[in-house]
Amino acid sequence: MNTPPSAAEIQQLDALYPALAALPPALHDTVLTRQTAWLSVPAAATVFEEQSPCQGFPLLLAGEVRVARGSAQGRSLELYRVGPGELCVVSASCLFGHHLLSAHGQTTAPTRLAVLSPAALDACCAHEPFRRFVFGVFADRLAELMELAEAVAFQRLDRRLAAALLGHGEVLQTSHQALADELGTVREMVTRLLRRFERAGWLALGRERIELKDAAALRRLAAGEAGELPAV
Known part of the structure; x- marks a missing residue:
């Protein structure tokens, strides 16, 4: 359900994502008030589907999203979980690469999130501190996924x-x-x-x-x- 944010929630999001708070004020306000959907999602709800277009870039205020990849046999492999202050690299890679989502996301608890539009993410990434933050998370997640691949394989x-x-x-x-x-x-x-x-x-x-x-x-x-x- 899309419900407008309170001033306290915007402050909370800025505290969780300092790179967002560091955006130029005009860009910051435009992104959060005009280019962001604010969603309240129950537990065990699908946030995004595998092999579907990515509709936006989620930032969590509360709750958790489990990101996993499925197989044709119905099995699922958890890749990582996203909590408040963290980023979903599957969503980011889909938006940057202009391809379909390579995994699915499901809430594990009642979750409140702000979903930046693709245009909003592009505008934010034009600001260097935000871009460094996103690609820093990419590097960390890549290391985690390499460890996961090693564990599964060996x-x-x-x-x-x-x-x-x-x-x-x-x-x-x-x-x-x-x-x-x-x-x-x-x-x-x-x-x-x-x-x-x-x-x-x-x-x-x-x-x-x-x-x-x-x-x-x-x-x-x-x-x-x-x-x-x-x-x-």
């Missing part, structure tokens, strides 16, 4: 799953399918590995709930230091 799935379980506290509220989507595999493989972890005493499984019992063992596995696990 790292065992059990190590990647162990790493995905860590860093979220003792209890994770998530489904096996969500983990499979994050890791770019199928739910059955994730379920099989989680049951092996449970048999080893490392975690306890519930309905969309995973309780970590031995985070140290998971860390050893993620680092490639654990031995063989019990079979299921």
